[in-house]
Amino acid sequence: MTLQIHNTLTRRKEEFKPLHEGRVGMYVCGPTVYGHSHVGHAKSYVSFDVIVRYLRHVGYKVLYVQNITDVGHLTDDADEGEDKIEKQSRIDRVHPMQIAELYTKSYFEDMDALGVLRADISPRASGHILEQIEIVEQLIRNGHAYVSNGSVYFDVPRFAGYGKLSGRSFEDLEAGARIQVNPEKRHPADFALWKKAEPEHMMQWSSPWGKGYPGWHIECSAMSMKYLGENFDIHGGGLENQFPHHECEIAQSECATGKPFVQYWIHNNMVTVNGQKMGKSLGNFVTLKDVFKKFDPLVVRFFILQSHYRSTLDFSDEALQAVNVGLEKLLNTLRNLREEIAKAAVDNRSAEAAIDLEGYKSRILSAMNDDFNTPQAIAVLFDLTRETNALLSLESKFSAESLRRIGDFFQEFGGRVLGIIPLESASLMAGDAKMESDLVQLLVDLRTEVRSQKLWSLSDKIRDGLKKLGITIEDKKDGTAWRKG
């Protein structure tokens, strides 16, 4: 059973073979930090997070690099327009770096909430200006770039491989009249490696070509190659970046080094809102901070992983609501299982909970090995959920050891790999929470007393009151349980 990855370069699923045995170098295009993250960011980074987690699960030592774009990303095409961060800084009347810092923090905050593990390295574009300049110089030396009026452009027609990722040719681009004619460029498809800065431009650096700032594409080439080498395993990003961003990255990187750049390109599909692409101009922008007001970040993560990363995902409150119930079911089972394990630990039990965990494991692995099919993996978890619930509702008492194996399984695949189950330690309470739970327990005990006297209306009054405070009561055969939610 080998890992198959859909490679955008070949448009096929291919067996994954890293360049170096047991090690994986992976780069994913990070956010441009000029605003709060939205649900599109969530889909992208949750998807790649699971990919990294899975690669590690199957034993690879992964070096995961994800940049923070804090300069050079323009509002219009790659060669014209305003730097997005500078634009926002003028609106807010603060220094551009303050904008970048603010939204970098915001980004990490949201990603942490979603359970996205931090990349091993999160390089900032502004901190790698020298590396970018070096690549531009190399391209000029190689004859792949030319200086024009203080800016440097990549000479697209001279690179035969241009278009191999997106299936586009630069001739097509010429035909498509949407590209503005820039008199500094020799060919309309040529793109900026370095832009001359006007005096009022705040973010600018000295270069061999005068004061300026880097083009958008060059940072990813510089930072990926700096940390992962000139040829590395996986490069990921959003589908919308396939062209022109990734195509340009390949061109400038391969022309600078003379080596193939990336082995596997992975592109995740986009988020739509009510069936329409989400965009600022369309006014249907949904930030994560807004979503988190209504839904637990874990629900958002679960929602994302219930469709395949290469499918579009339509975002709506209704969809999240439906999925919320499903996740509750999963977590409820785990909660009941943990309670039962705790009971089993004090009793002396010998019955074996006979669940074919190896079977479940191989089903999850084959789902994940098939281009990271998380919806299928989750379906397997639901099958296990049903079997576990059935087991827990039986009269027979199973040994702590055999129940713990089931718990560990959930923890391993639902927790560590998919990240949709909170770690056991996170659910442990401390301080105020302890007091709160003691108080609830007191009421529950009181209600049990009242119920034994068949004082139903009083008993229901306690239950309804707790419900209003967000506590749900469940009367079971062997006692009353309660939970938040």
Added chain:
RNA sequence: GGCGCCGUACCCAAGUGGUAAGGGAGAGGUCUGCAAAACCUUUAUGCGGCGGUUCGAAUCCGCCCGGCGCCUCCA
């Protein structure tokens, strides 16, 4: 105009040649003082339409219809 993707039940969504996963919603039942949770049963002779290839097609090919994306910044 060029490149590409998608259309599976009431909703979401897997399935890329062997006879339709999973979740939500609905219906019936078991348990229960009631509720909640859970379990069992049930809901697509059919996968946008029409042809073709094949012993066999949701899956491959062709045409058509419908929706969407990229080609300008976007995760």
